[in-house]
Amino acid sequence: MAVPRAIARLQDKGWILPILDWMSRSEDIVAAAKVPYRMLEALPELDGGDGDPANMLIKGDNLDALKALLPFYAGRVKCIYIDPPYNTRSAFGHYDDNLEHAKWLSMVYPRLVLLRELLADDGSIWVSIDDHEGHYLKVILDEIFGRASYITSFVWQKVDSPNENQSRITPDHEYVHVYGKDVAVSQFARKSDLGLLNAYPGKTEDGRRYRDRLLKKNGKASLRTDRPSMYFEIEGPDGEPVLPIHDDGREARWSLGRAKVEALVAEGQLIWKLRERQGTEVWVPYTREYAPENPTRPHATILLDVKTSRQAKAHQRSLLPDVDVFDTVKPEQLIERILDIASEPHDLVLDSFLGSGTTAAVAHKMGRQWIGIxxxxxxxxxxxxxxxxxxxxxxxxxxxxxGWQGGGGYRYYCLGPPAFDATGRIEPDIGFDALAAHIWFAETGQPAARGEAATSPVLGLHDGTAYALLYNGILGDRRPEGGNVLTPPILADLKAELPDHDGPWVIYGEACKVPPARLKAGNVTFKQTPYDVKAR
Structure with a gap:
C-alpha cells in the first residue's frame, strides 16, 4: 500500500504519527491517484461579466475537478478555503449531510490530498468545521499536510441571538483549522492596531514616538551567572565604568552582547539617564526604540466581529430571492478576514465546496483571482x-x-469526458493543449501555462531536459510527414527551436522513424503515445 508523502517524510525523520483508521482507509488514501483525468469544457454562454479567464466557476464533482486542475494549477494556489459538509446527522435541504462517519472520512481524505498538491509553497489552507468531525478532521490534516504544518484553529461566533431550542448547551461557535504548505515560508498578514502607539510615551521634536528600554536585562535569566559573557563594563558619560547591577545589588547582565553595545556606543545611540540606586545617583544606559509608522499585531484566533450565520442568510436572501438559501452559508466578513490574512490582491484563491458562492464573491470584491467548484x-x-x-x-x-463598485468577470466550465479510456488509451476527442498539459505535469510535476492555443510541439525546458509532443497534427496533418511521427527532419526542426539547448530531450509521438543509434547520439528519449502516456 502506498504511503502518503506527509507520512513518509515523518517516518524518514523517525517520528511516530498517530493516524485514524476506518473500514475503507486503505482504498481512500490512494483514491486521489486513481481519479481519472478529465477535461474542463468551457461554456462561454454562461460566462459572467467580461469573461476574465483568471476566474473560473466549475460545475461538477469536486474530486474530478481538482484532478483536472492539477496540470495547470499545481503549486499555484495561495489560499484555499473550504467549508465541507459537517456530518451533523441532519439532512439539509441542499445536500445529505447525514453521512456515516467512515463515509465522511472517505469523502474528505482524497480531496485534501489533491488540495495539497494545488497549494503554493507559501500558501495556506483554511477548513471550516464544527465539533462533530472537527477533531477527526485535524488528525487527517496532520497526516496529509504534516503536523508541523499546523498553524492554528480560529473560533468564530456563528450565533448572535439567544437560542431557545431544546439542546442542553447552545452550540454558538465553529472552527477554522489552518495549515501551511511550508510553514517556513507561509505568509500571514498582521492586523493594524494604532493602540500599540500608547506603549511609546516619548515624542521627539519632529513628532516621532519612542520608548526607552533598559539595556540591563530584567526578569528571568537576568543574572550575571545566566550569561557571563554579557557582564562587562561600559564607559559612562562621566568617564567612569558602568556595570549591570540590579537595584538590590546583585550582579546582572546586559540584554545585548558586547559587539552590539560597542556598535551603539560608536553610533551615539545609547541613552544615558541618572537613576538613584541605594541612595546614590548612578548613570544607567537605555536603548531607544521608535514606534513603527503603521503598528500591527498578529490576528487573534477568536473572531467575534465577522457577522453571523443569521446575517449571512439575510444577505443571501436579498441576493437570491427566488431560491432556497443555504442554512450553512458563511458571512462575507469571515471570508474577508481569512483572505486578508492569507492572501494579497491578484493571488489565486480556491474553494472546492463553493456552496452559494461566498468565497468567490469575496475574492472578486477583494481583487483576488479565484476558482470555485x-x-x-x-x-x-x-x-x-x-x-x-x-x-x-x-x-x-x-x-x-x-469600496466595491462592480466589474470584472469569470469563465464557466463543466467537466468533460475522461482523457483516457478504461484501458489507458487517449480518447480521440482530446486536443493537443489538454494532452500537452497532462504530459508536462506528469513529467515535471509543474503546472502548464493556460493561454493561447499552442502552435509548436515543443513544450519547454525543465531541469535541463526539453520536452516535445507530436500529436493531433500539431505540425500539419496525421500522416508521418505531417507531424505525429518522429522522423529525422522533424527531429532536426524540434532541435532548431531550442538551438542553445544541448541537453536531453523527451519526445512523445505515435511512432519513431529515427534509428536508435541516432536517438542515442542526440540524447533523445522517445515515448510512444498512447502507451507511454501516464494515464493518471
Whole structure:
C-alpha cells in the first residue's frame, strides 16, 4: 500500500504519527491517484461579466475537478478555503449531510490530498468545521499536510441571538483549522492596531514616538551567572565604568552582547539617564526604540466581529430571492478576514465546496483571482447569479468596506469526458493543449501555462531536459510527414527551436522513424503515445 508523502517524510525523520483508521482507509488514501483525468469544457454562454479567464466557476464533482486542475494549477494556489459538509446527522435541504462517519472520512481524505498538491509553497489552507468531525478532521490534516504544518484553529461566533431550542448547551461557535504548505515560508498578514502607539510615551521634536528600554536585562535569566559573557563594563558619560547591577545589588547582565553595545556606543545611540540606586545617583544606559509608522499585531484566533450565520442568510436572501438559501452559508466578513490574512490582491484563491458562492464573491470584491467548484445545479442556481450580482456592483456583505463598485468577470466550465479510456488509451476527442498539459505535469510535476492555443510541439525546458509532443497534427496533418511521427527532419526542426539547448530531450509521438543509434547520439528519449502516456 502506498504511503502518503506527509507520512513518509515523518517516518524518514523517525517520528511516530498517530493516524485514524476506518473500514475503507486503505482504498481512500490512494483514491486521489486513481481519479481519472478529465477535461474542463468551457461554456462561454454562461460566462459572467467580461469573461476574465483568471476566474473560473466549475460545475461538477469536486474530486474530478481538482484532478483536472492539477496540470495547470499545481503549486499555484495561495489560499484555499473550504467549508465541507459537517456530518451533523441532519439532512439539509441542499445536500445529505447525514453521512456515516467512515463515509465522511472517505469523502474528505482524497480531496485534501489533491488540495495539497494545488497549494503554493507559501500558501495556506483554511477548513471550516464544527465539533462533530472537527477533531477527526485535524488528525487527517496532520497526516496529509504534516503536523508541523499546523498553524492554528480560529473560533468564530456563528450565533448572535439567544437560542431557545431544546439542546442542553447552545452550540454558538465553529472552527477554522489552518495549515501551511511550508510553514517556513507561509505568509500571514498582521492586523493594524494604532493602540500599540500608547506603549511609546516619548515624542521627539519632529513628532516621532519612542520608548526607552533598559539595556540591563530584567526578569528571568537576568543574572550575571545566566550569561557571563554579557557582564562587562561600559564607559559612562562621566568617564567612569558602568556595570549591570540590579537595584538590590546583585550582579546582572546586559540584554545585548558586547559587539552590539560597542556598535551603539560608536553610533551615539545609547541613552544615558541618572537613576538613584541605594541612595546614590548612578548613570544607567537605555536603548531607544521608535514606534513603527503603521503598528500591527498578529490576528487573534477568536473572531467575534465577522457577522453571523443569521446575517449571512439575510444577505443571501436579498441576493437570491427566488431560491432556497443555504442554512450553512458563511458571512462575507469571515471570508474577508481569512483572505486578508492569507492572501494579497491578484493571488489565486480556491474553494472546492463553493456552496452559494461566498468565497468567490469575496475574492472578486477583494481583487483576488479565484476558482470555485460546486456540484449539481447549485453552480447555476446559486453561484452564478450570486457572482453576476457582484459583477453588477451589489452593495451587500463587504462591498462598502472594500469600496466595491462592480466589474470584472469569470469563465464557466463543466467537466468533460475522461482523457483516457478504461484501458489507458487517449480518447480521440482530446486536443493537443489538454494532452500537452497532462504530459508536462506528469513529467515535471509543474503546472502548464493556460493561454493561447499552442502552435509548436515543443513544450519547454525543465531541469535541463526539453520536452516535445507530436500529436493531433500539431505540425500539419496525421500522416508521418505531417507531424505525429518522429522522423529525422522533424527531429532536426524540434532541435532548431531550442538551438542553445544541448541537453536531453523527451519526445512523445505515435511512432519513431529515427534509428536508435541516432536517438542515442542526440540524447533523445522517445515515448510512444498512447502507451507511454501516464494515464493518471
Amino acid at each position: 460546486e456540484t449539481g445545479d447549485h453552480a447555476e442556481t446559486h453561484c452564478k447569479p450570486r457572482l453576476d450580482n457582484v459583477i453588477d456592483g451589489e452593495q451587500g456583505g463587504i462591498s462598502e468596506a472594500v
